[in-house]
Amino acid sequence: MAKADEAAAIITVEGLQDLLQAIRAGGYRAIGPTMQNQAIVYDDIESVDDLPLGWTDEQDRGRYRLARRDDDALFGYSVGPQSWKKFLHAPKLRLWTAERDGENASVTPEPSPTDRLAFIGVRACEIRAIEIQDRVLVSDMYVDPHYQALRERALIVAVNCGQAGGTCFCVSMHTGPRVQQGFDIALTELLDGTEHSFLVETGSDEGRALLAQVPHRLASGREVEAGEAVIEGAASSMGREMRSDDLNELLMSNLEHPRWDEVATRCLSCTNCTLVCPTCFCTSVEDVSDLSGERAERWRRWDSCFTMDFSYIHGGSVRASAKSRYRQWMTHKLATWIDQFGSSGCVGCGRCITWCPVGIDITEEVRAIRGCDTSAGDWP
Amino acid sequence: MPPTLKACAPLPYPMAPSMTRVTRFIRESAEVFTFDLAPERVTPFTPGQFNMLYAFGVGEIPISISGAADAPDRLTHTIRAVGPVSAALGRLKAGDQVGLRGPFGVGWPVEEAKGFDVLLIGGGIGLAPLRPAIYWLLRHRAAYGRVGVLYGARTPDDLIFVSELEEWRKTPDFQLRVAVERAGPDWTGDVGYVTPLLSKLRYDPADAIAMICGPEVMIRATALALEDAGIADSRIFVSMERNMKCAIGHCGHCQFGPLFICKDGPVHRYDRVRDLLAYREL
Numbered sequence: 001m002a003k004a005d006e007a008a009a010i011i012t013v014e015g016l017q018d019l020l021q022a023i024r025a026g027g028y029r030a031i032g033p034t035m036q037n038q039a040i041v042y043d044d045i046e047s048v049d050d051l052p053l054g055w056t057d058e059q060d061r062g063r064y065r066l067a068r069r070d071d072d073a074l075f076g077y078s079v080g081p082q083s084w085k086k087f088l089h090a091p092k093l094r095l096w097t098a099e100r101d102g103e104n105a106s107v108t109p110e111p112s113p114t115d116r117l118a119f120i121g122v123r124a125c126e127i128r129a130i131e132i133q134d135r136v137l138v139s140d141m142y143v144d145p146h147y148q149a150l151r152e153r154a155l156i157v158a159v160n161c162g163q164a165g166g167t168c169f170c171v172s173m174h175t176g177p178r179v180q181q182g183f184d185i186a187l188t189e190l191l192d193g194t195e196h197s198f199l200v201e202t203g204s205d206e207g208r209a210l211l212a213q214v215p216h217r218l219a220s221g222r223e224v225e226a227g228e229a230v231i232e233g234a235a236s237s238m239g240r241e242m243r244s245d246d247l248n249e250l251l252m253s254n255l256e257h258p259r260w261d262e263v264a265t266r267c268l269s270c271t272n273c274t275l276v277c278p279t280c281f282c283t284s285v286e287d288v289s290d291l292s293g294e295r296a297e298r299w300r301r302w303d304s305c306f307t308m309d310f311s312y313i314h315g316g317s318v319r320a321s322a323k324s325r326y327r328q329w330m331t332h333k334l335a336t337w338i339d340q341f342g343s344s345g346c347v348g349c350g351r352c353i354t355w356c357p358v359g360i361d362i363t364e365e366v367r368a369i370r371g372c373d374t375s376a377g378d379w380p
Numbered sequence: 381m382p383p384t385l386k387a388c389a390p391l392p393y394p395m396a397p398s399m400t401r402v403t404r405f406i407r408e409s410a411e412v413f414t415f416d417l418a419p420e421r422v423t424p425f426t427p428g429q430f431n432m433l434y435a436f437g438v439g440e441i442p443i444s445i446s447g448a449a450d451a452p453d454r455l456t457h458t459i460r461a462v463g464p465v466s467a468a469l470g471r472l473k474a475g476d477q478v479g480l481r482g483p484f485g486v487g488w489p490v491e492e493a494k495g496f497d498v499l500l501i502g503g504g505i506g507l508a509p510l511r512p513a514i515y516w517l518l519r520h521r522a523a524y525g526r527v528g529v530l531y532g533a534r535t536p537d538d539l540i541f542v543s544e545l546e547e548w549r550k551t552p553d554f555q556l557r558v559a560v561e562r563a564g565p566d567w568t569g570d571v572g573y574v575t576p577l578l579s580k581l582r583y584d585p586a587d588a589i590a591m592i593c594g595p596e597v598m599i600r601a602t603a604l605a606l607e608d609a610g611i612a613d614s615r616i617f618v619s620m621e622r623n624m625k626c627a628i629g630h631c632g633h634c635q636f637g638p639l640f641i642c643k644d645g646p647v648h649r650y651d652r653v654r655d656l657l658a659y660r661e662l
Contacts, residue, residue: 095395095396096395098399103475103477104399106399107398107399108396140629140630141628142629142630143394252637255659255662281632282631282632283625283631285440285626287437287438287439287440289436296436303633305635310623310633312623313621313622313623314460314463318661318662319661328635336635336637336638339638340638
């Protein structure tokens, strides 16, 4: 998958349906936005009818509501509580099974998955989040074979955002809203009075082959400009902003800043921010055995640096206070991630702000620390 | 030359243990035991590296290798029974099975230390990860300058490797001081922490490398004492402990600032961790 590399095309809503059909006929499990439990969540889709037609989301700190749009947009929302990591980096995964027969035990690793997943409606910040998880789980010293198997086969149909959510700050993190790379097909939804169509860019041979199966025509200059205007509209309406060029130095030179104590009085250590975060990759393992004691399994599950157990060693937890756990999460996300993996761990999707039950806003926390940088002598 | 990390190719499936058998079980003290494992093939390791050991149906924990790096047929681990997994491992006997994966991490700088005076300072179970380095130094004794070992434990009953301590005490050209925090009248050795004993060792601070393993509070105090004695912070090495679930940098549990203890350590050059060690609960 590469950058967009040829003139854009136009497909209709029916064309999008044809595209979905072509993807599914190609052996992919299509996953896209659906309305469930008053939220837009990623799940299996069969047709365009499964998409949240005419719905949007209103987001603010600790607040998420669906609302009707006054048009028939299919991708007229920003991002919901879930990210694609739910599919690539499973919340729960059996790693192996062990059987004991008398004196001899044997361990059988879980086979790697063979599913071919097609992600429909991936936003620019989410592509960047997937690339960030690639760096951790595939491009480091060791490879996670489960993640790699799914990731290598995954098809990405991206969507350029037409509006920013109330907690979005991808512009600050330089991850969006324009989809730049890492897609097979990128769509921009064009809603012009009575006309409803999609500007299509292709980023891979597979994307081009899929487009070839769908009725399409070359986009006009006016339509390309309309697509640019859609993305520009999203870029200029970010709900949040955060200066991000100096966060490693700023945070690591303020590890004893009083703001950590202050945020700890609000933080519930509920782990929501880490679970909704599209890049948080931490896991724990659980060993289970049957009643005979002859069969055991190891399961991996998402974990969070906000739990006491996370840092437990003999004698107690290394991070016993909420202050230290919030500090670990935020400094890792925005600062030490850069040392470890060469980029920030934050893509500016805003999920941690929206889904924090007490409305802690990472951009506000950074501003508070920047406002009185203790290393610069600002704090008494 | 000791094998480097690169010589230890990743396991085909890095999270699945292979089952090995306990060939020898030794009780060191009330809480501490040592066992040898006999895998089909011992993957070469550097002194200071660790393995993940699995007690069937109970769980898995990181344990430093405590045996010689050049033993071709066995892997030795010394473990303090403090949790469910370590206690389960402590109930094993010769012939029982243990799941093994590893070795992992960065070990002691035994190659870089050639030509230097070498100080090894262990506290409690922290002597176990240092023992492969001690074996290494004794085996390649001529390659190093003066060698000194300081070992501290809570009481005489908590000392591990007791018969070996006696051997090392009699070894020429090898300095050993053992201190306990509390002792009865029959203890004739030193009482207190290990740091004051530094002054009893003969070494040239300008030409010495130090390796420390023990509780974090002991590591901090000892590293400070070594700096005060004139050893450069870049020549002090410390082995650290954190919660670990994967040992391959994926689970996130062992993070220490920008470092992953499992793959950037457990042995770290002190100048790279000193500032981080100053923060509580990092």
